Amino acid sequence: MTASGPGVPRRTAVxxxxxxxxxxxxxxxxxxxxxxxxxxxxxELGLSAxxxxxxxxxxxxxxxxxxxxxxxxLDRFGAKRVLLAFLGVAVIGCVLFAQARDFLALTAAxxxxxxxxxxxxxxxxxxxxxxxxxxxxxxxxxxMLMTGSLGMVASTLPVQWLLPHFGWRGLFWxxxxxxxxxxxxxxxxxxxxxxxxxREASRTLSVLAGYGEVIRxxxxxxxxxxxxxxxGGLVALQALWIGPWLxxxxxxTPSEAATGLFxxxxxxxxxxxxxxxxxxxxxxxxxxxxxxxxxxVPLSLVLLVAVLALGARATALAWTIFCVxxxxxxxxxxxxxxxxxxxxxxxxxxxxxLVLFAGIFVLQWIIGGLIDLLSAAGWSVVSAFRSAFAVxxxxxxxxxxxxxxxxxxxxxxxxxxxxxxxxxxxPPCQES
Numbered sequence: 001m002t003a004s005g006p007g008v009p010r011r012t013a014v015x016x017x018x019x020x021x022x023x024x025x026x027x028x029x030x031x032x033x034x035x036x037x038x039x040x041x042x043x044e045l046g047l048s049a050x051x052x053x054x055x056x057x058x059x060x061x062x063x064x065x066x067x068x069x070x071x072x073x074l075d076r077f078g079a080k081r082v083l084l085a086f087l088g089v090a091v092i093g094c095v096l097f098a099q100a101r102d103f104l105a106l107t108a109a110x111x112x113x114x115x116x117x118x119x120x121x122x123x124x125x126x127x128x129x130x131x132x133x134x135x136x137x138x139x140x141x142x143x144m145l146m147t148g149s150l151g152m153v154a155s156t157l158p159v160q161w162l163l164p165h166f167g168w169r170g171l172f173w174x175x176x177x178x179x180x181x182x183x184x185x186x187x188x189x190x191x192x193x194x195x196x197x198x199r200e201a202s203r204t205l206s207v208l209a210g211y212g213e214v215i216r217x218x219x220x221x222x223x224x225x226x227x228x229x230x231x232g233g234l235v236a237l238q239a240l241w242i243g244p245w246l247x248x249x250x251x252x253t254p255s256e257a258a259t260g261l262f263x264x265x266x267x268x269x270x271x272x273x274x275x276x277x278x279x280x281x282x283x284x285x286x287x288x289x290x291x292x293x294x295x296x297v298p299l300s301l302v303l304l305v306a307v308l309a310l311g312a313r314a315t316a317l318a319w320t321i322f323c324v325x326x327x328x329x330x331x332x333x334x335x336x337x338x339x340x341x342x343x344x345x346x347x348x349x350x351x352x353x354l355v356l357f358a359g360i361f362v363l364q365w366i367i368g369g370l371i372d373l374l375s376a377a378g379w380s381v382v383s384a385f386r387s388a389f390a391v392x393x394x395x396x397x398x399x400x401x402x403x404x405x406x407x408x409x410x411x412x413x414x415x416x417x418x419x420x421x422x423x424x425x426x427p428p429c430q431e432s
Contacts, residue, residue, distance in 0.1 A: 138331065
């Protein structure tokens, strides 16, 4: 990072980023680990595809349920205090998951983990909104997502290697310990990032009034369907369903599927790293998040069609190319955050994250349910997976058409200048 907000020295900004990234790394690992552990859970507990979808999705349900109160808390109390409180819940959730003895207990514990890590990205993004320039917010967010991809990489082959030594219960005890370390680092290094004056200003705005302004904003309305279907669908595939595709459709062993997921997540890690480097330069040349989304999303849609057409020949490489092409939709998240004044940033980001994770939960469960339903109706494995994934593709296409329909929206249509303003047509609520 080469720049930061007023009053934040570069060294301090880097230290803050690393503390946040450490926590987010493990939140992403625990989010995606069910894809790697799916064969183990299926063999030990006899779980169906729908059960796996529900177990994986319970994390996102717990995560989504906390986003609205999280946004209000971030605006009122600041990123540090809120993140520490939430991580304490994540520690409890990991301990309960490690001790669970049946599917119901596993699902409840996983939902609690989702609640606990619900602030691991929103707290940093809210902090960045107060401390960094708009272009640096895009870069820092891209690199946070890169850190998340690194965590998802760690959830594949490294977890597969550790499994014989620790078992899946031991892995969750280790995760609990790492979350405790993250809490200690954040408590020691990260300052309170919301000035008292801004906190007081936030208290004068009721929670409902704040979210009412957020959900009525044209930027939020324009990007909401894409967050639900395309961004949510991307994570639903990456965090769960690509693994079963590789094992059930392609016939790969659990070890081979873990290696395939490793490839997918490395590809996404490199994609987010590249976005972090390129975004400031692209913005300086007039390429905003909306411009990039409008031009790059069609490629990802075409690639999804190609992957489904390949069927059993669509191995990890094909899925990696699709996922990398789809990472452009992640640029919508910081764009939403910057569309609002700082005292509403936490609510705006959390409201959009609610849409995203609601999409992940719903899509993971629906895909699993469709696979089970079609398989029970006599469809082949390949046809069942193809059809379930095609439903996701239709949702992605419709969300893109909605996005284009709002093309005349006068929000972020000009490059952000060095003072953080987006042009003469910037609405008042976007002023920093």
